[in-house]
Every structure is written in C-alpha cells, then in structure tokens.
Amino acid sequence: MACVPDIRVQAGDFALAAEVERMTAGRRDVGAVVTFTGLCRDEGGRLEALELEHYPGMAEAEIGRIAGEAAERWPLTGLTVIHRFGRIAPGDNIVLVVAAASHRRTAFEAADFLMDFLKSRAPFWKKEHAAGQAEQWVDATAKDQEDMQRWRR
Amino acid sequence: MACVPDIRVQAGDFALAAEVERMTAGRRDVGAVVTFTGLCRDEGGRLEALELEHYPGMAEAEIGRIAGEAAERWPLTGLTVIHRFGRIAPGDNIVLVVAAASHRRTAFEAADFLMDFLKSRAPFWKKEHAAGQAEQWVDATAKDQEDMQRWRR
Amino acid sequence: MKLVYFAWVRERIGQSEEEITLPPEVKTVAELLGWLAKRGDGYATALEHAEAIRVAVNHEHVDHTARLPGDGEIALFPPMTGG
C-alpha cells in the first residue's frame, strides 16, 4: 500500500532531524532515508532576501498530487515535503523533501523526482531583493523543464 | 577548487542535523544539501543485530578515495561520509553521506555515486545475528556491482 | 467567475483577485486570456506573451485549450520558480 505523504506549506522554518526521526522512530523496515534541503543561495553577494509568493490551497494540493504520484511509483515507507513561503534570507531553508524506503535507490529516485516536479509545478514564485537594485522576479529556466522530462515513462 | 571531504569511521552514532549544520552554517553559497542515511533494516522480524566488521586504516583510505573522486567530479561545497562499525541494532544508523552544492542535481548525483561505491568498495562486512539461527555473513549482490557501473564515463 | 493573479501577473494587472462575469463567447482558457488582455493597459502588459502564462482551474493546472468551468476559481500566473 502506498504511504500517505505528509505535506506542509508554511512560513516558518523546519527541523531536518525531527522530520527524519518521525519517519524512522520505532520502525525496523526503513533501510534508507534521503533528504533534500533547498536553501536560499546568495547570487553574487548582493542578495538581501528572497520573497516567496505562493498560491494558498493550490500549493498544498499540487505538492500533494506530486507526492502522491511518487508514492504510487516507488515503494516508499514515508514521504514528507515542506515548502516555505514569505521572506527568506540567504542561508535559510526553503524546501525539504524526506523520502524513506527499504532500499536506497528507491529513496534517492523518489526524492529526486519530487524536487524536479516541485520546481516546475508547485505554485511558488521567487522575487529577489538585492542591495542597490530593483526587486526582480526570478525567471524559470529551460533546465527546470528538462529536468522534469527525465521522469517520463 | 574541490572541497575537502570529511571522512569518519566510528563505532558511535552520528547526528544528521549537526552534520548538515556544519556544512551550511555561516555560508551563503550552498543551495542544496542531500543526505543519505542507511539504517539497519530488519530482515523478516528475526534480526537481533548486524555486526559490521571493517578493515581499520583501509576503510578510511578507501572512503577517502571515493569521496575525493566525487569532489573532483562534481562542484561540491561540502561532502561528509560517516560509516559505523561494530554491533548495530535494527532501526539504528549505519552510514551517512551529506553532499552540499550550489545546485540540486550536483548534490543528488554526488550522494548517489558515493553510496554506490561505498557499497561495493569500502571494506566493511555485515554479519547477521538472528533469533533461532546461526550467525550469517551477508552476501554481496550482483545489483551492487551493477549500481557501480552506472557511473562509468 | 473568480479570477486570481500571482507574481508579476498580479503586479501588472494591479490586483490579486476579482470577480468577473464572462461573456458567453469566452469558452476556453485561450479565449479568456485574449479577452482579458483587452481590458486595459495592465492586463495587456501582463498577458502580452500569452503562451507563457500558466493557468489553474480550481487549483489544478490546465492547458490553454481547456474549456472554462461553469464557476469556480481561475488563476493566472507566470512559470513557477519554487523548490
């Protein structure tokens, strides 16, 4: 039976260790846990913050659909996705994916798949606030679209 | 310049959050952190513990060579590998890989590569202690060899 | 019909949402984008490159060829940049 993904869209930070612990505590069937943490990276030393706008309701629904597809496609024992919104400073967390499974390749592939689809399908938009320049929306890249194509069957 | 991997071979447990924190604290150039945690999985409810034998000296050296190759091959901002030895109970941690980079694909690929090579090249051997049966060495699988072939260039 | 806008689509149109009664000849997403673009300068600028605009109907992505629903929420936004 497919695991039920845990999806959260929130302004506050998340705690990596607690999320992994939640997925393994008291279990003996988890052999592999892969986590992906996406952080706010400074583009050239002038970034003051990213502002992440999102579409409330759809953000949860769309991440839920992507996570549900991953849970159907791979035999996962657990799957958590947390995506933050609002103002985020360089070095701070933006997104977390935790995928747990019996076997390592399963956990790797599911986490990798999740991130590729989150990038291009989850309704979030980044705006950069940088010293000495106007606010600017981050452009989507062709690379992000290509990454998603990797998972076609 | 390639990052200098942090390699540890130890009997004691590791703390995932502390290892990730060490790689990101005070930095603004890390956009992605992928972690892989390998745990002792129970094979059918009878496993009491795994006993991990290792070759001291060579374990560190060989993991160092694999990590060094990853650091040459991908532009990582940080790479940590911790492998435990000794008696490990079901549900407990065995191995941790943390790969940090500017971009997500880099971090995913490096962590994935590391695990494939650790499985087949790092000098560790697992023995199972299970209720009601003789101790048994775990067999290497053809799958592990195949996984390593994925990274041929 | 409730329309909601995000990111630079929202900024260019100048509001985040509005209730609109669509004329009966506007039946598809593409027709909606064309019709909206004539409502004023903000709309025209926001929807200038209509093919780049992403559309969701009741929280689900749809193609520009999709028929509009009887009612519900239609969202227009730029390509997503989360993750």
Added chain:
Amino acid sequence: MKLVYFAWVRERIGQSEEEITLPPEVKTVAELLGWLAKRGDGYATALEHAEAIRVAVNHEHVDHTARLPGDGEIALFPPMTGG
C-alpha cells in the same frame, strides 16, 4: 610479509593476521592465493573460490594479476557488504 584476513576469510583461516615469508616463486596475487590454499584445511576452505576473494595491498584494492610488493600488508577478504 604481513597478511591480514577479514570476515569469513578470517574465520575460515582461523586467525586475523600473520607474518609469512613467501617463497621467491610467489610473485603475483593469484600465485599467493594458490600457495596459501595449500597451507592447510582452513586456508583451502577460505580460498576455495579464489576468484571471489578480494585483495588489498597496503590499503588499496588490487587485481589478482597484480605483482606482490616487496613488503607491506596484504589483506584478503570477501566481497564487501558495507553501506
């Protein structure tokens, strides 16, 4: 020459390490495995499927065709199962 053994190779040979003086005709890893297998039942059992035995010289994996070093540490062990 120092020989070290791990996992079931160690268990079957019955010791984890030993100092051995090799005869001059034993020049390669493969020759070493063949020569050791004749030292007794434990060795014979441990090295029965010689092709499966992994060998490291001074902490580095080597092929069975590799020449033995002048001195140092030679390790024999089964395929690895870490990670």
